[in-house]
Amino acid sequence: MLAIIKRDFRSYFNSPIAYVLIGLFICIMSLFFVDSLNAGIASFTTNFISSMSYLLLFIVPILTMRSFAEDKKSGTEVLLMTSPVRVYQVVLGKYLAATAVFLVMAVVSLVFPLVLLIYGKPDGATLFSSYLGFVLLGMVFISVGIFASSLTENQIVAAIISFVSLFALTSISFIGNYVGGFVGKVLDQLSFIERYYEFYYGIIDITSIIFMLSFAAVFVFLTVRILERKRWSQG
Amino acid sequence: MIEIKNLTKDYGKVKAIEDVSFTVEKGEIVGFLGPNGAGKSTTMNIITGFISSTSGTVRVAGHDILENPVEVKKHIGYLPEQPPLYQDMTVSEFLDFCASLKKVAPREWKSQKKDIMELVKVTHVSHRLIKNLSKGYKQRVGLAQALVGSPEVLILDEPTVGLDPKQIIEIRRLIKALGKNHTIILSTHILPEVSAICDRVIIINKGRIVAIDTPENLSRKLSDFSRFTITVAGPQKKVREILQGVEGVKDVEVSSTFNEDEASYIVEADKDIDVRKPIFNKLAAAGYPILELRSMNLSLEEVFLQLTTTEAKEVV
Structure with a gap:
């Protein structure tokens, strides 16, 4: 598994994709940064971190699109699947590699709070919980992206599938509010974005952490099933 | 294994x-x-x-x-x-x-x-x-x-x-x-x-x-016929006649002519009958010496063609 993490992580940085994504992310975030500063320090974290997470909606599909799709296309999937490793180790390896790239991005983006800490007095606790929420949200998004990538051998299709699913998943609570009643309540409970909001209001709820990690685990598990199903397929 | x-x-x-x-x-x-x-x-x-x-x-x-x-x-x-x-x-x-x-x-x-x-x-x-x-x-x-x-x-x-x-x-x-x-x-x-x-x-x-x-x-195994190349010294027409007259021979073809009195033939014969002895005897009786007699197994290429074009049930 470690071998796969290492290989995939390096492959992200061997191609321009990791640099372009991180660069793009930082670039756009600095625009938001200036904008959020104008809105005042009080609402800074709320504004800033929430825009950061919306940007993830675009960044993550591009990050994860090649994960399995490329292996399928180039035939290296055969190598992974016929090596003495279990399918879940392959999936987890690829998932953790993408997460590692995402963490690099998150660490680079710490430059913004750092500027704040030097020139102002932001609420450290809120900042911390927001970042924790951001990282958890990223992990959820990546699991969906990896899942989408396992469905197809075309990277563009993978990116579009993951973007659409992420968009739908983040809109669940809006739909829930709109529908109302029992269905609305269920959808509301399922919405990880609701959970995520809590983090940037400074609430670290252990159930929310577990919820988001389980959400990611479910999609990792589904990816394993997809790859195994392919082995068994009759068509 | x-x-x-x-x-x-x-x-x-x-x-x-x-x-x-x-x-x-x-x-x-x-x-x-x-x-x-x-x-x-x-x-x-x-x-x-x-x-x-x-x-x-x-x-x-x-x-x-x-x-x-x-x-x-x-x-x-x-x-x-x-x-x-x-x-x-x-x-x-x-x-x-x-x-x-x-x-x-x-x-x-x-x-x-x-x-x-x-x-x-x-x-x-x-x-x-x-x-x-x-x-x-x-x-x-x-x-x-x-x-x-x-x-x-x-x-x-x-x-x-x-x-x-x-x-x-x-x-x-x-x-x-x-x-x-x-x-x-x-x-x-x-x-x-x-x-x-x-x-x-x-x-x-x-x-x-x-x-x-x-x-x-x-x-x-696969040859339905046994095949031979045979080189004989003697006039082609007569040699062919003799070869075709042997019981079991299905087909005779001239494969190469060396000179007027010497040529190679490909003989296809029934698998179950050994035609080599009668061929020898008949040619010897006619006074046309056999210079070479060699059995030809089918090349694998032909085997393959046969296998994949006909239902070769007896083979297995």
Whole structure:
């Protein structure tokens, strides 16, 4: 598994994709940064971190699109699947590699709070919980992206599938509010974005952490099933 | 070493392979021969655990592929039709990756890597990116990948496809050399390849096994006629007449004429009747000496054509 993490992580940085994504992310975030500063320090974290997470909606599909799709296309999937490793180790390896790239991005983006800490007095606790929420949200998004990538051998299709699913998943609570009643309540409970909001209001709820990690685990598990199903397929 | 029983794989209503059974002994080189789409790759993908069969069992080194896939995969090195290479890695990096994927002990790996790279002759390109290598070198790196961890069984799917003649000869020689320490199954649709390297041939057509035998036996068994070349000194017309008059002879053709009084003929005769003695006697009686008489077994090429164009039921 470690071998796969290492290989995939390096492959992200061997191609321009990791640099372009991180660069793009930082670039756009600095625009938001200036904008959020104008809105005042009080609402800074709320504004800033929430825009950061919306940007993830675009960044993550591009990050994860090649994960399995490329292996399928180039035939290296055969190598992974016929090596003495279990399918879940392959999936987890690829998932953790993408997460590692995402963490690099998150660490680079710490430059913004750092500027704040030097020139102002932001609420450290809120900042911390927001970042924790951001990282958890990223992990959820990546699991969906990896899942989408396992469905197809075309990277563009993978990116579009993951973007659409992420968009739908983040809109669940809006739909829930709109529908109302029992269905609305269920959808509301399922919405990880609701959970995520809590983090940037400074609430670290252990159930929310577990919820988001389980959400990611479910999609990792589904990816394993997809790859195994392919082995068994009759068509 | 490898036991395959009643393997069947359905794709919807299409049967990719049906009731395929064979065993491969330790140290054998077995050729898997069949036209495109016969089910060679499907069978190989099932043996290596990449896809699963609809029914039937695969056992490698005593382990069942479904019950104990990791153990089976440890014993197998697989070169699929399209060599599985990460284009953005160097040859050396890629082999290191394969070694850690196959859990080769790092101490062992250092010397093994050197041996493998020398064996398949990629040492001098080890620091080049795989995407910049030629087709022939990519194939060799693919072969190197299968050798990582020195598995007992090698499964090679069309290892010489797309190579130039010189490379083909090299790869064949290499496979033959590997056969001393490994059990090898290789698939091909090129006939000379089989007779050049394999101990046994499995011929497969439309998903079913049509014949399993040594290349020599196959060509002997399959000839419906026994065929001879015979060179006789004597006028062609008369010699032909005499030959055709022998009981059991079906056909006589002049294959080459040396001079007016000397020519070679191809004689096709019933398999069950030995026509050599009567031919000799009759020609001797007529005063036309036989200069040469040689039996011609069918070349494997013809065997293959026969096998795949007719239902050769008696063969199996």
